[in-house]
Amino acid sequence: MKKLSISMLTILAPLIFNAPAANAANVSGNFNVTVTLTSICTMATVGDLAFGTYTAFQTSAKTATNTTATLTCTRGLTGVTAAFDTAAPGSTAAAAATNAVGAGVISGLQYDILATAGSVTSGTAATASSIGTADSRPYIISGSMPADQAGATSTGAQSQARTLIITY
Amino acid sequence: MHRRHVKSVEMKLLTCLLSLLVLPADAAQTIGHFNITVNFQSEAATAQPTTSASTTQSTTSTVQSRPVQTLRPTVSSAQFATGSIAQNNNRYINRAVVSEELGMVTYWHMVNLHGGNNDPDHSYLEMLIGW
Numbered sequence: 001m002k003k004l005s006i007s008m009l010t011i012l013a014p015l016i017f018n019a020p021a022a023n024a025a026n027v028s029g030n031f032n033v034t035v036t037l038t039s040i041c042t043m044a045t046v047g048d049l050a051f052g053t054y055t056a057f058q059t060s061a062k063t064a065t066n067t068t069a070t071l072t073c074t075r076g077l078t079g080v081t082a083a084f085d086t087a088a089p090g091s092t093a094a095a096a097a098t099n100a101v102g103a104g105v106i107s108g109l110q111y112d113i114l115a116t117a118g119s120v121t122s123g124t125a126a127t128a129s130s131i132g133t134a135d136s137r138p139y140i141i142s143g144s145m146p147a148d149q150a151g152a153t154s155t156g157a158q159s160q161a162r163t164l165i166i167t168y
Numbered sequence: 169m170h171r172r173h174v175k176s177v178e179m180k181l182l183t184c185l186l187s188l189l190v191l192p193a194d195a196a197q198t199i200g201h202f203n204i205t206v207n208f209q210s211e212a213a214t215a216q217p218t219t220s221a222s223t224t225q226s227t228t229s230t231v232q233s234r235p236v237q238t239l240r241p242t243v244s245s246a247q248f249a250t251g252s253i254a255q256n257n258n259r260y261i262n263r264a265v266v267s268e269e270l271g272m273v274t275y276w277h278m279v280n281l282h283g284g285n286n287d288p289d290h291s292y293l294e295m296l297i298g299w
Contacts, residue, residue, distance in 0.1 A: 040196065043200035048202060049202055051204070052207065054206055054209065107206055107208035141202065163199050166199070168198075
């Protein structure tokens with residue numbers, strides 16, 4: 001009899017102490033994570049487009065030292081176009097396109113400018129543990145002044161503000 | 169009358185819808201300013217003297233030089249300096265004429281170059297042009 005009691009306890013004990021409570025249950029609820037992303041590009045400060053010294057009636061065209069406008073953009077933007085402004089007196093600009101084309105006059109000297117879209121350096125995607133990085137979009141701005149220009153008398157270095165407009 | 173008004177409203181709505189199709193609502197712009205700079209130099213560093221000539225006449229009132237293409241713009245002023253012979257003999261030029269054509273100095277000549285019978289044959293004049 002004693003032997004039987006011990007055997008029964010051995011069998012029943014795990015059932016008594018380890019059994020789940022009779023009312024335990026799982027409940028799940030679904031929810032959505034939502035966000036509206038406003039795609040943005042920011043532009044770093046653009047250096048001067050410097051033509052250096054132009055001597056009246058010089059026999060060769062003058063090429064400016066290129067400057068670069070670097071944009072930091074939301075990843076994967078498409079349909080990005082560029083154009084120059086026409087705020088400066090006598091300045092012109094072609095319609096927005098992949099590359100911006102413009103012209104103007106400074107010190108009585110006609111010049112042409114071009115902003116060429118460079119290769120996009122793709123950013124990295126965000127992960128659960130990192131925020132990722134942006135796309136980088138460079139625009140190389142170049143300029144040239146035709147030869148044999150008379151110019152208009154001016155003293156010292158002259159400066160004219162222009163604007164590169166990026167639309168996306 | 170009522171039908172015409174309805175048509176007008178419809179046209180306005182259509183125009184609005186078309187404008188929405190042309191301009192994407194989410195189009196955005198980023199602008200960047202930059203300066204175009206130039207240092208304009210209105211005269212070449214080597215512009216003076218632009219030309220010179222020599223003549224073999226010494227006592228006549230007019231000395232005509234050969235035409236000289238200076239390849240310079242219209243002059244606004246001109247200075248003339250005598251060469252070594254005239255200085256040595258204390259000679260001077262009464263008058264000089266610069267002719268301009270199409271914005272360029274195409275030739276020049278000197279007049280009334282005073283001198284006596286003892287003047288050397290090779291007077292030398294140098295023309296300086298500024299603008």
